[in-house]
Amino acid sequence: xxxxxxxxxxxxxxxxxxxxxxxxxxxxxxxxxxxxxxxxxxxxxxxxxxxxxxxxxxxxxxxxxxxxxxxxxxxxxxxxxxxxxxxxxxxxxxxxxxxxxxxxxxxxxxxxxxxxxxxxxxxxxxxxxxxxxxxxxxxxxxxxxxxxxxxxxxxxxxxxxxxxxxxxxxxxxxxxxxxxxxxxxxxxxxxxxxxxxxxxxxxxxxxxxxxxxxxxxxxxxxxxxxxxxxxxxxxxxxxxxxxxxxxxxxxxxxxxxxxxxxxxxxxxxxxxxxxxxxxxxxxxxxxxxxxxxxxxxxxxxxxxxxxxxxxxxxxxxxxxxxxxxx
Numbered sequence: 001x002x003x004x005x006x007x008x009x010x011x012x013x014x015x016x017x018x019x020x021x022x023x024x025x026x027x028x029x030x031x032x033x034x035x036x037x038x039x040x041x042x043x044x045x046x047x048x049x050x051x052x053x054x055x056x057x058x059x060x061x062x063x064x065x066x067x068x069x070x071x072x073x074x075x076x077x078x079x080x081x082x083x084x085x086x087x088x089x090x091x092x093x094x095x096x097x098x099x100x101x102x103x104x105x106x107x108x109x110x111x112x113x114x115x116x117x118x119x120x121x122x123x124x125x126x127x128x129x130x131x132x133x134x135x136x137x138x139x140x141x142x143x144x145x146x147x148x149x150x151x152x153x154x155x156x157x158x159x160x161x162x163x164x165x166x167x168x169x170x171x172x173x174x175x176x177x178x179x180x181x182x183x184x185x186x187x188x189x190x191x192x193x194x195x196x197x198x199x200x201x202x203x204x205x206x207x208x209x210x211x212x213x214x215x216x217x218x219x220x221x222x223x224x225x226x227x228x229x230x231x232x233x234x235x236x237x238x239x240x241x242x243x244x245x246x247x248x249x250x251x252x253x254x255x256x257x258x259x260x261x262x263x264x265x266x267x268x269x270x271x272x273x274x275x276x277x278x279x280x281x282x283x284x285x286x287x288x289x290x291x292x293x294x295x296x297x298x299x300x301x302x303x304x305x306x307x308x309x310x311x312x313x314x315x316x317x318x319x320x321x322x323x324x325x326x
Contacts, residue, residue, distance in 0.1 A: 001063060001115050002027055002056040003196025004210065006034070008254075011210040012109045014076070019068040026066050027056050038067035057115040059293065072097075076108030081280075082265075082303035083107060112206045116261045116293065118195045120286045122188040129188050130169050131162045141186060145179040163189050167236055167252030171245040181237035197256040201226055201233050211251040218243060233257060260286040267303065273312025276302060 001009075001023060009020035021037030031054065033039040040052040050065070063069050075081060077089040077099040085105040088095040099106070122129075128137045138158060146154050154173050163169040166187040170180040198207055200222065208219045225242045226233050236257055239248045262283050269276035278300070282293040302309055304325070311321045 001060065001113050005212075008210045008212065012112055013106075013206060014073045014109065016068065019066065019073070022067040022069070023063065026053050029054055042067055059295075060110060060113060060115055061295075062115075063113075072108070074108050075110050076106035078105055078107045078110070080300040080303055081110065081297065082300075083111065084303070112204065114261070116282050116284070117197060117259075118193050118284075118286065119197055119256055119258060119260060121191055121193050124186075126186055127188045128186055129191060130158065130166075131189050132191070141183055142173075145182045146175070150174075165189055165236075165249075165252030165255075167239060167255075168249045170237075170240055171249040177237065177240040180240055181232070181235065184235035184237035194256070196254075198254055199257065199259045200236070200239065200255045201257045202259065211254055213247050213250045214243075218247065260284065261292070265297070265303070269308070269312065271312065271318045273309045276309075278303060 006017070006020040006024050009015055009023055010017050018036035021034045025034055025037035025039055031039050031052070033041070038052065039054075043050045043052050053062075053065075057063065061074075063074055064071065071079070077085075077097055079089070079097045080086065083105070085103070089097065089099050089105060090101050090103060092099060092101040128141050130138060133139075139155060142154055142158065143151060154175065157173040158169075160172065163172065166184055166189060169175075169187060169189065170177075170184075198211065200208065205219050205223060208214065208222055209216070214222075221242050222239070225231055225238065231238060234257065236252070236255060238257075239251070239255070243251075262285065263280060264283070265278070265280050267276060267278045276298070278297045280293075280295045280297055281291050283289050284292045297303075308321055308325055311324075312318065
């Protein structure tokens with residue numbers, strides 16, 4: 001939510017151009033409202049009034065402060081945020097929340113958006129920043145994979161920096177997918193951390209569809225390729241084998257194949273089934289792992305099969321109930 005362009009945000013389920021613009025206005029540093037968006041002039045007329053933050057989002061739930069955002073858009077029918085279709089989420093308007101009773105769970109945008117993702121700067125001494133080459137590092141790297149007959153042309157194009165990403169470099173210097181795959185792990189384009197990247201090795205189709213220029217067929221092809229265990233997806237070079245060069249270059253600055261932040265929904269329940277607590281935590285493992293966010297979700301109710309609580313309260317041993325649940 002802190003880095004995606006408005007056009008990318010618009011592709012999320014249930015989003016509109018106006019809400020996407022308001023999200024960008026909320027997080028950007030200026031006070032100029034974009035078309036359809038909102039700055040402090042709008043928020044100060046609310047009851048109670050508030051200023052537009054003009055700074056990055058600190059939590060996903062902060063999106064609810066943005067003009068046009070609702071709990072229905074953010075959480076969909078999944079009001080207890082357990083990613084399961086519970087009876088009350090599939091009965092129309094009989095009980096909260098209102099739903100369309102179609103037998104499918106509308107999860108809103110909450111599972112597909114984050115404010116925590118950051119990839120640390122490359123620390124590998126073997127990495128070559130193609131925007132700031134030192135000595136013969138880049139020349140030696142390219143010479144190791146490019147045939148002599150093509151090398152002069154490739155080296156000439158490699159001087160036409162800056163490059164937006166490793167995939168942008170691959171396309172603009174004219175490497176083949178096979179050549180690129182041999183050196184992709186060593187290429188970087190910045191010495192700074194990269195924020196808000198999408199992990200193409202694990203992102204769901206709803207998130208991949210937000211990448212610029214991709215069609216439904218492209219998304220399906222990416223998911224099929226990465227699902228094949230025989231394929232090497234350890235670097236972004238695999239994208240060059242699935243997408244056209246132009247499409248690979250267009251998404252290069254938005255993607256990664258690594259994740260450093262992880263969320264967990266943790267539940268603790270008494271052996272008697274008489275009490276439980278639930279917390280969502282986000283852990284940053286970029287260096288020494290640390291919890292960067294914790295939210296108590298106990299008030300949302302028991303998120304798993306009600307039979308678990310019933311069995312514990314009936315006196316069944318915890319170990320027996322746990323095995324049956326798993």
